[in-house]
Amino acid sequence: MYFRRIEELRIDNDKTQQEIADYLNCQREVYRRYEKGTREIPISYVILLAKYYNCSVDYILGLSNRKQIK
Template sequence: MYFKRIADLRIDNDMTQQQIADILGCNRQVYARYERGLREIPISMLIKLAKHYNVSIDYILGITDIKEPRIKK
């Protein structure tokens, strides 16, 4: 699965692949493979990305076009 949205979010936030890889605790090559869809993104990484960008995991996965995470009260 190609995760164009994580590349778009990274670029929109003026960040490099290395900076995001550092946040995720992986190396840049692994993160680059996530962006290109050559490697599945573990749930733990999806959670970190969603929290970092303040978007929902559904948005990252392309399930919805609504960026904001839904918070249950």
């Protein structure tokens, strides 16, 4: 589920895969695989993405449908 969420968040924020890969300090192809669900994303990246998008880790992981942190 997380792979759909990280793609959705990226698109909603008008970011490219390359921009997010640069933020995470990884290659674009590696990040693309996270979005497609063919590679497991490290929890440290999930935390960084939650901070970047100002949402909860639970939202990214599909444990909550509440996007914004209160």
